[in-house]
Amino acid sequence: MDFGFTILGSGSRGNATVIHTAAGNLLLDAGFSAKELCSRMEKRAIDPASIRALLITHEHEDHIRGCRVFADKFSIPVYETSETARAITHKKMNASNVVLIQPGNKFELCGLTIEPFSVSHDVVDAVAYTFCRNGLKFGYATDLGCTNLLVMNKLRNCKALVLESNYEPEYLRKSARPLQTKRRIMSRHGHLSNQDAMAALEELLNEQTEHLVFAHLSSECNCPDLVRKMAEECLCNLNRHDIRIAIAAQDEPLETYWLNKRK
Numbered sequence: 357m358d359f360g361f362t363i364l365g366s367g368s369r370g371n372a373t374v375i376h377t378a379a380g381n382l383l384l385d386a387g388f389s390a391k392e393l394c395s396r397m398e399k400r401a402i403d404p405a406s407i408r409a410l411l412i413t414h415e416h417e418d419h420i421r422g423c424r425v426f427a428d429k430f431s432i433p434v435y436e437t438s439e440t441a442r443a444i445t446h447k448k449m450n451a452s453n454v455v456l457i458q459p460g461n462k463f464e465l466c467g468l469t470i471e472p473f474s475v476s477h478d479v480v481d482a483v484a485y486t487f488c489r490n491g492l493k494f495g496y497a498t499d500l501g502c503t504n505l506l507v508m509n510k511l512r513n514c515k516a517l518v519l520e521s522n523y524e525p526e527y528l529r530k531s532a533r534p535l536q537t538k539r540r541i542m543s544r545h546g547h548l549s550n551q552d553a554m555a556a557l558e559e560l561l562n563e564q565t566e567h568l569v570f571a572h573l574s575s576e577c578n579c580p581d582l583v584r585k586m587a588e589e590c591l592c593n594l595n596r597h598d599i600r601i602a603i604a605a606q607d608e609p610l611e612t613y614w615l616n617k618r619k
């Protein structure tokens with residue numbers, strides 16, 4: 357059985373991705389309203405009633421906006437760490453059925469082995485995830501203050517990888533954002549710059565890697581064309597013309613990507 361993913365949207369105004377399996381679909385983050393999540397799914401011919409569970413990375417609004425309404429409407433469980441659950445409950449945005457997970461503890465859903473792992477971000481207990489089946493691995497990591505050793509180890513050997521490429525330092529410096537916000541974004545608990553993302557690629561790519569998606573781009577302090585150009589240059593230097601690149605957009609879902617065993 358294959359599995360795949362569809363990024364419904366990504367950026368500071370909302371993040372959500374559907375993971376497809378033959379045993380049903382999963383939703384990774386619910387950063388849009390429930391209504392918006394459904395309409396984006398329908399655009400990609402995904403039945404919202406096919407979602408079996410919701411997985412949360414952290415409690416920032418751009419990841420949980422539709423959490424309670426969507427999960428309760430479709431009577432699905434929400435997987436989150438206990439600290440994150442407390443934070444979401446405090447915001448009165450938690451669903452009625454919560455399943456607690458722990459960073460580093462793998463669990464199974466819809467035939468996938470799912471591993472949440474800790475990332476450095478300015479919240480109580482942020483995680484990123486890897487999804488594995490039959491030796492195929494999909495990694496999803498946004499809202500990363502830095503690519504530390506743990507992150508690099510977990511994201512190695514992915515066939516498909518979604519990696520944050522949040523801001524271009526020059527654009528951020530010149531932006532009208534308050535100094536405190538700029539410092540927060542650039543800190544080890546903020547977001548990953550284009551340079552950080554490209555530097556990580558050299559170490560993360562291997563012969564299995566087939567597909568790269570750059571995500572959570574800042575709308576003010578980045579530009580999709582710039583990220584694409586930097587990624588193309590980086591892959592050219594690594595002599596990896598075979599890898600497909602996509603840039604996740606804030607307003608439009610991407611095409612579904614399927615992870616298959618090479619014939």
Ligand SMILES: [Zn+2]
Pocket residue numbers: 414416477499
């Ligand atoms: Zn965040």
Ligand SMILES: [Zn+2]
Pocket residue numbers: 367368371416418419499572
């Ligand atoms: Zn975010």
